[in-house]
Amino acid sequence: MLKEVLAVISVSAIPALLLVITLYGAFKKVPVYEAFIRGSKQGFGIGVRIIPYLIAMLVAVGMFRASGAIELAAEYLAPLLSFIGMPADLIPLAIVRSLSGSGALGILGEIAATNGGDAYVTKLAAVMTGSSETTFYVLALYFGSVGVTKFRHALAAGVLADIIGIFVALAVGKLAFG
Amino acid sequence: MINYIWLFFIVSSVVIGFFTGRLQEVGDAAIEYAGLAVKISLALIGVMALWLGVMRIAEEAGLVSLFAKLIKPIIKRLFPDIPPDGKAAVDITMNVSANALGLNNAATPFGLKAMKELQKLNPNPDKSMASDSMCTFLAINTAGIQFIPASVMAVLAASDSSNPAEIVAPCIVTTSIVLVIAVIIVKILEKLFPEPAKSLKAKEENSDA
Structure with a gap:
C-alpha cells in the first residue's frame, strides 16, 4: 500500500509541479515564458562553475577505488567489525556508500547475485545502500557551486553521520528481517 | 581539512595501487573520472536551467513567499x-x-x-x-x-x-x-x-x- 502511494507520488510529482506552477503563474498574470527564460539563464553558470570541483573529487574517489584500497581496508577492519555483528560481505559496501552511488549499487548487485535476492545479508545490504548518500560528492558539488573551499564542520558531520548510519541500518535491518 | 583529505585519497591510491599492482587501473581511473565529472556537470546544466526557469515563474507569481510562510x-x-x-x-x-x-x-x-x-x-x-x-x-x-x-x-x-x-x-x-x-x-x-x-x-x- 505504502509502496503504491509512494510510486504514484514519484511518477506524478514532476508533471504536477510543472502544471501547478505554470498555471498559477498565468493566473497571477506573470509572463510565464519570459520568466522561465530569465530564471533558466542562470543554470549554465552553475553547471560550468562546478566542473573543477567535481573533477577534483571524482578523480580522487575513482583512483581510490581502482587502487584496491577499499578491499584492503575491508580486510583490516573485518575482525573489528564482525565483533559488532557486521557480516564481512558488507564491509566494502559500508566504505563505498559514502564515496560512490553507482559503486554501492554495484556491490549490492554482487551481494544479491551471490547470496540470492531474499537472503538476510542481501536485505541488510539493501537497507544500507538505500539509506545512504554519497557524502563526498554532495560536499564537493554543493560547496563547489558557490566557491566554498573551507568546509568547516560540514565534513566531520557528514562523515560521522555516515558511520553512525551504517550501524543504524544494521540495527534496523536486524529488527525488520532478523 | 579538505586539502588533507584530497591529498590522502591521491597519495594512498598511488601507493596502494603500486603494492597491489593496479597502478595501470589507478591511472586509467583518474582520466576516466575526470571525463565523468564533466559529463555529470553538463547533464546538470539542462535540469538546472529547467528548474531555475520554473522556480522563477513561481517566484514572480508569489508562490514562493506563500510556501515560505508555511515552513x-x-x-x-x-x-x-x-x-x-x-x-x-x-x-x-x-x-x-x-x-x-x-x-x-x-x-x-x-x-x-x-x-x-x-x-x-x-x-x-x-x-x-x-x-x-x-x-x-x-x-x-x-x-x-x-x-x-x-x-x-x-x-x-x-x-x-x-x-x-x-x-x-x-x-x-x-x-x-x-x-x-x-x-x-x-x-x-x-x-x-x-x-x-x-x-x-x-x-x-x-x-x-
Missing part, C-alpha cells in the same frame, strides 16, 4: 541565521522535499540554488568559508533522506527478490534516524567550532558584561 516554524529552528521567509528557506525546503520523494533530478538544482542564496547570506568576511547554515543544510543532504530507494529496489528485483518493496520501510526508518542524528551532530559541532564572526561577537558581549 517558517521549521526553518526558524534549524536555520536561525537566515530570514525564515526568504528565498533560501524556500529552496532548502524544495530540495529536501524533492530528495525525500526520490526526485534527484529536481533535488540537485534546488539544492544548488539554496547554496547560492545561503552564500549571499554568508556572514563570514571570507566567502570561501562555509557558514553555519550551509553546514546544517549539507548535513541534512548528506544524511540521504529518501523515501523511495528506487534503484535499490531495481537491483533486488533483478536478483529475483520475492518482495523488493519490503526494504522501503526499514530505509525510511533508518534515514529518518540518521537525519535526526546528523542534525544533532552538526548543531553540536557548530557550538564547538563557531563561525569566526560569531566567536568575535561572543567575545565582545562577554567583555561588555
Whole structure:
C-alpha cells in the first residue's frame, strides 16, 4: 500500500509541479515564458562553475577505488567489525556508500547475485545502500557551486553521520528481517 | 581539512595501487573520472536551467513567499541565521522535499540554488568559508533522506527478490534516524567550532558584561 502511494507520488510529482506552477503563474498574470527564460539563464553558470570541483573529487574517489584500497581496508577492519555483528560481505559496501552511488549499487548487485535476492545479508545490504548518500560528492558539488573551499564542520558531520548510519541500518535491518 | 583529505585519497591510491599492482587501473581511473565529472556537470546544466526557469515563474507569481510562510516554524529552528521567509528557506525546503520523494533530478538544482542564496547570506568576511547554515543544510543532504530507494529496489528485483518493496520501510526508518542524528551532530559541532564572526561577537558581549 505504502509502496503504491509512494510510486504514484514519484511518477506524478514532476508533471504536477510543472502544471501547478505554470498555471498559477498565468493566473497571477506573470509572463510565464519570459520568466522561465530569465530564471533558466542562470543554470549554465552553475553547471560550468562546478566542473573543477567535481573533477577534483571524482578523480580522487575513482583512483581510490581502482587502487584496491577499499578491499584492503575491508580486510583490516573485518575482525573489528564482525565483533559488532557486521557480516564481512558488507564491509566494502559500508566504505563505498559514502564515496560512490553507482559503486554501492554495484556491490549490492554482487551481494544479491551471490547470496540470492531474499537472503538476510542481501536485505541488510539493501537497507544500507538505500539509506545512504554519497557524502563526498554532495560536499564537493554543493560547496563547489558557490566557491566554498573551507568546509568547516560540514565534513566531520557528514562523515560521522555516515558511520553512525551504517550501524543504524544494521540495527534496523536486524529488527525488520532478523 | 579538505586539502588533507584530497591529498590522502591521491597519495594512498598511488601507493596502494603500486603494492597491489593496479597502478595501470589507478591511472586509467583518474582520466576516466575526470571525463565523468564533466559529463555529470553538463547533464546538470539542462535540469538546472529547467528548474531555475520554473522556480522563477513561481517566484514572480508569489508562490514562493506563500510556501515560505508555511515552513517558517521549521526553518526558524534549524536555520536561525537566515530570514525564515526568504528565498533560501524556500529552496532548502524544495530540495529536501524533492530528495525525500526520490526526485534527484529536481533535488540537485534546488539544492544548488539554496547554496547560492545561503552564500549571499554568508556572514563570514571570507566567502570561501562555509557558514553555519550551509553546514546544517549539507548535513541534512548528506544524511540521504529518501523515501523511495528506487534503484535499490531495481537491483533486488533483478536478483529475483520475492518482495523488493519490503526494504522501503526499514530505509525510511533508518534515514529518518540518521537525519535526526546528523542534525544533532552538526548543531553540536557548530557550538564547538563557531563561525569566526560569531566567536568575535561572543567575545565582545562577554567583555561588555
